[in-house]
Amino acid sequence: MNQTALAVHGGAGTILRSQMTPALEAEYRSGLEIALKSGWEILEAGGSSLDAVEAAVCELENYPLFNAGRGAVFTHEGKVELDAAIMDGHSLKAGAVTFVKNVKNPVKLARLVMERTEHILLAGEGANQFAEEMGVETESDEYFFTEHRWLQLQRAISSGRVTLDHSLSGSDRFTTGPLVRPIGTVGAVACDKKGYLAAATSTGGMTNKKFGRIGDTPIVGAGTYADDKCAVSCTGHGEYFMLGVAAYDVAARMKYKGLSLEDAARETIDNIRTMNGEGGLIAVDGNGNVTLPFNSEGMYRGSISENKGTEITIYRS
Ligand code: ASP
Numbered sequence: 001m002n003q004t005a006l007a008v009h010g011g012a013g014t015i016l017r018s019q020m021t022p023a024l025e026a027e028y029r030s031g032l033e034i035a036l037k038s039g040w041e042i043l044e045a046g047g048s049s050l051d052a053v054e055a056a057v058c059e060l061e062n063y064p065l066f067n068a069g070r071g072a073v074f075t076h077e078g079k080v081e082l083d084a085a086i087m088d089g090h091s092l093k094a095g096a097v098t099f100v101k102n103v104k105n106p107v108k109l110a111r112l113v114m115e116r117t118e119h120i121l122l123a124g125e126g127a128n129q130f131a132e133e134m135g136v137e138t139e140s141d142e143y144f145f146t147e148h149r150w151l152q153l154q155r156a157i158s159s160g161r162v163t164l165d166h167s168l169s170g171s172d173r174f175t176t177g178p179l180v181r182p183i184g185t186v187g188a189v190a191c192d193k194k195g196y197l198a199a200a201t202s203t204g205g206m207t208n209k210k211f212g213r214i215g216d217t218p219i220v221g222a223g224t225y226a227d228d229k230c231a232v233s234c235t236g237h238g239e240y241f242m243l244g245v246a247a248y249d250v251a252a253r254m255k256y257k258g259l260s261l262e263d264a265a266r267e268t269i270d271n272i273r274t275m276n277g278e279g280g281l282i283a284v285d286g287n288g289n290v291t292l293p294f295n296s297e298g299m300y301r302g303s304i305s306e307n308k309g310t311e312i313t314i315y316r317s
Helices: 020-043 051-061 107-116 124-133 147-159 238-243 245-255 260-274
Strands: 005-013 080-089 091-100 121-123 186-191 195-202 224-226 229-235 279-285 298-305 308-314
Touching: 005 020, 005 051, 005 229, 005 279, 020 051, 020 124, 020 186, 020 298, 020 308, 051 080, 051 186, 080 224, 091 107, 091 124, 107 124, 107 195, 121 260, 124 224, 186 229, 186 245, 186 279, 195 224, 195 229, 224 245, 224 260, 229 245, 229 260, 238 245, 238 260, 245 260, 245 279, 260 279, 279 298
Parallel strands: 091 121
Antiparallel strands: 005 186, 005 298, 080 091, 080 195, 186 195, 224 229, 229 279, 298 308
């Protein structure tokens, strides 16, 4: 019998206890808790996994600490360009947006792409025009200005390369340029009472990213994927997650190798590590099993299920 379950993440990376104050840690936990609560209310009331992941990701997009929606990072030009995707495992339908500006909740726009267009991915001006047609809520540039992200950009520009605390060693072939991968991309996966699965992911991408850079988040199969076996949302250095087709890789390992969700997800993250990529993912299967593997120092993460209750964790245990 399937168990209802929901998991969320707020990004993976070098999260060290020594660099965290108790107050900040409490804020991160509270953000994850708010997201779990809003998705769980929907699942408990018999709502769909699709509604639950959308609601949970919206909460995380509204929470300024995470790198999505309001708290998104700045591009090299000091702009905020947002990516999001959502996928319904039962119907195998997906919607995504990339390179959008001023949209308060990109995950809502992604869902509209899925439900109201014949396409899967809308980008840039076209996505913003579609947002306007749909009457999607937008916000001014000031809404998306957060000081910590601005300072991150200034540091990235002045260092001229990625040395940040948030990435692995300099052997990483995609971090020789002035890119910085901040922690805070958000995502949710859920299994509802019918055993149907859904996944959603949202991000501002990477600090100091090049004009037009798109990562794994809005690419179905790379950063986000759901079918009837599993739902997956990834976070990490997007270039590697694209090369590893990470989200779909979990489903493929289950389908073709007959692995359990946990083993499949672990192999996927190990494979990303062998490429020198850093990050993690959250995944759920049709029985409500949840797994949250990562190869970085930490990952903001939480889950809630009927048998295990609520668990919120940040560091490696
Ligand atoms: N995967 C995201 C990207 O590369 C960033 C992240 O998860 O931190 O755009």
